[in-house]
Amino acid sequence: MRILLVEDDTILGAAVRDHIIADNHSVDWVTRLDAAGDHLDSAAYDLVLLDLMLPDGQGIAFLREQRRRGSVTPVIILTALDQISDRIAGLNAGADDYMTKPFDLSELSARLSAVARRYSGNPNPLITIGDLQIDLAARSVLCNGRPVDLTGREWALFEAFVQHPGQVLSKTQLEERLYAFGAEVESNAIEVHVSRLRKKLGHAVVETVRGIGYRLGDAR
Amino acid sequence: MRILLVEDDTILGAAVRDHIIADNHSVDWVTRLDAAGDHLDSAAYDLVLLDLMLPDGQGIAFLREQRRRGSVTPVIILTALDQISDRIAGLNAGADDYMTKPFDLSELSARLSAVARRYSGNPNPLITIGDLQIDLAARSVLCNGRPVDLTGREWALFEAFVQHPGQVLSKTQLEERLYAFGAEVESNAIEVHVSRLRKKLGHAVVETVRGIGYRLGDAR
DNA sequence: GCCGGTCCGTCAGCCGGCTGACAGGTTTTG
């Protein structure tokens, strides 16, 4: 199992890292949230061990943002003994489990195994947005329970929005996503594809931000 | 003090209502969230006592929605003894305090007094949205800490958005808000006023929903 | 009473967005 450890305390971090390796998992250890974000963007992890107090921000806010962006990687948060409200807040933000420092490393092993068992069968659950149920792995989408076929370009455009919920994506960014590097369309092809997505999935699937770009519609 | 009691248990509800009256407060008692919403829309309460399990929904979701809409009325949530996570969730959703059932009615009196004292000096605190700090009572707004003067019409338009955060308001709704009953402007006056608001408060203060209307910009 | 300033409704030109239709290329089917 590939684990990302986000912990700024060097003594605890080294001990956890060594234990995880001794348990025959692979582990990357970072001490800041920005590095954690980079790692999660560029590699697939099976689990994240996430401290809550990091030098460059709050673990809970980071976790919430990851969940908001659609990440379903299991997360165990590491809390201090008396941070009960942090613990609840962490679970509410999308953590799958928590461990209270200081903890026995054998308990860590047990927890890692438990999370691996729980999630091994379902790494990419459905994403639900309004009337849409989206399966990014199967590249399928249901609208009000009915499957809707999207063409290759339509799917690529839709996937760009679903993977960046809340973000406004400019036409240029979308062009870079849909076309090969350097290819330049010289028309309003993006607008036309947005129109086609709307026709298939409902008008609210994509919101226009005039003069800036588009973003995924939300359920409000 | 005017109190809205939202409690579906008739025995507890009657006891609390009677006690509040004996304490020389006025109280309205409802048993469902939809009635609570109606009451909060049409009358000004100093406090809400809110149960969490109601027949037509979750008190916490209701509270969150009230806070999202800008309501700052103090709320005490009523939780069952073992619902610790509900308690934390309720506080996170914007509750000011909580009481655990069963509770002594004299403790209720003490809590009501405490909340009244805490809020009596500041019934309408600043609302912060992005770079804006808004005081609806003083009819003033700061943009990045600097006061911005709005004319009467501009303020009325802005207030409409601030009091309906998240909602799309159509031009017709905004016209009804700004002009006397039956008065009909025959131009794009609303658009022009939106443009003027943007000029004073920043372009993101109002989002356009093409063909439908406008809504308050949020900080994203 | 007059003048200057402010507010606000109106207008019009410009702009960005939307989408139907078309055509060329590709893929699928018979």
Next chain:
DNA sequence: CAAAACCTGTCAGCCGGCTGACGGACCGGC
């Protein structure tokens, strides 16, 4: 292999939105 179907880029007409400018009404100061 040919025809049909599909995909996708392009185009253009239409539409809604934006905003600068203007002028009338109102208000405050002199």
